[in-house]
Amino acid sequence: MVKKKVETARVPVGIPGFDKLVEGGLKRGSVNMLAGSAGSGKTIFAIQFLLEGIMNHKEPGIYITFEEHKEKIYEDMIVFGWDLAKLEKEGMFMFLEYSPEQVKKVITEGGGMIDTLIEKSKAKRIVIDSVTSFALLYQDELAKKEAALALFEMLNKWDVTALLTAQERHIDQDFLESNVEFEVDSIIAMYHVKIRGLRRRAIEILKMRGTHIPNKTYAMHITQKGIVVDPNEVVVF
Numbered sequence: 001m002v003k004k005k006v007e008t009a010r011v012p013v014g015i016p017g018f019d020k021l022v023e024g025g026l027k028r029g030s031v032n033m034l035a036g037s038a039g040s041g042k043t044i045f046a047i048q049f050l051l052e053g054i055m056n057h058k059e060p061g062i063y064i065t066f067e068e069h070k071e072k073i074y075e076d077m078i079v080f081g082w083d084l085a086k087l088e089k090e091g092m093f094m095f096l097e098y099s100p101e102q103v104k105k106v107i108t109e110g111g112g113m114i115d116t117l118i119e120k121s122k123a124k125r126i127v128i129d130s131v132t133s134f135a136l137l138y139q140d141e142l143a144k145k146e147a148a149l150a151l152f153e154m155l156n157k158w159d160v161t162a163l164l165t166a167q168e169r170h171i172d173q174d175f176l177e178s179n180v181e182f183e184v185d186s187i188i189a190m191y192h193v194k195i196r197g198l199r200r201r202a203i204e205i206l207k208m209r210g211t212h213i214p215n216k217t218y219a220m221h222i223t224q225k226g227i228v229v230d231p232n233e234v235v236v237f
């Protein structure tokens with residue numbers, strides 16, 4: 001009998017210390033939310049997730065934003081030794097800088113030009129940085145909800161593992177409830193908090209469907225090589 005090769009169900013994020021906290025990584029094909037205050041490290045985390053795919057799993061990645069400028073992100077990431085321009089030339093990394101109108105158009109069309117790009121590039125990981133400004137495009141709650149649902153349908157259709165960032169100062173019950181339109185499979189919170197006069201970075205997995213998650217908040221550092229999580233250092237605040 002020929003044994004069917006079982007595809008690994010986990011997609012490693014590649015951030016040192018992180019994957020073993022969540023049974024090896026994000027679930028393949030899942031939609032994940034990374035929430036944190038301004039400057040908490042969301043963009044660096046998201047780029048690291050794409051680079052892990054490109055460098056270690058031959059999975060091309062797409063970064064979609066309508067807040068950040070390509071030149072600026074490329075310049076910021078060079079500090080960590082990440083040459084996104086080179087990976088772009090090699091067809092492994094795609095940076096899509098969209099205006100709010102273009103995003104709306106893509107959603108109305110159910111994929112449009114991104115469909116074609118994903119098919120051509122065979123991208124397996126996708127980042128939307130951030131969905132906060134995406135939500136601001138829609139004033140009324142119903143329209144927002146419909147657009148979020150359409151976005152989710154698209155992500156599922158594309159058969160990618162998605163990471164959506166959300167800018168959020170206070171990650172509390174209110175935040176969790178106000179974001180129900182984003183029916184995500186996981187929520188990861190990043191903190192940059194002042195504890196007894198010193199700012200500390202920390203990370204917590206708030207939910208991850210089908211995964212045993214730790215109940216602790218771990219120290220996180222931004223080093224010359226990017227983000228590192230220290231699973232041995234618990235942060236209390």
Ligand SMILES: Nc1ncnc2c1ncn2[C@@H]1O[C@H](COP(=O)(O)OP(=O)(O)OP(=O)(O)O)[C@@H](O)[C@H]1O
Pocket residue numbers: 036037038039040041042043044045079080167222223224
């Ligand atoms: N080379 C570096 N070494 C250490 N820390 C760095 C380095 N580069 C950036 N940082 C830190 O990372 C922070 C920015 O991280 P990042 O851009 O990922 O945050 P963000 O959550 O995406 O912020 P925003 O909400 O503004 O988009 C900076 O505020 C800075 O403190």
Ligand SMILES: [Mg+2]
Pocket residue numbers: 042043044129
């Ligand atoms: Mg950012």
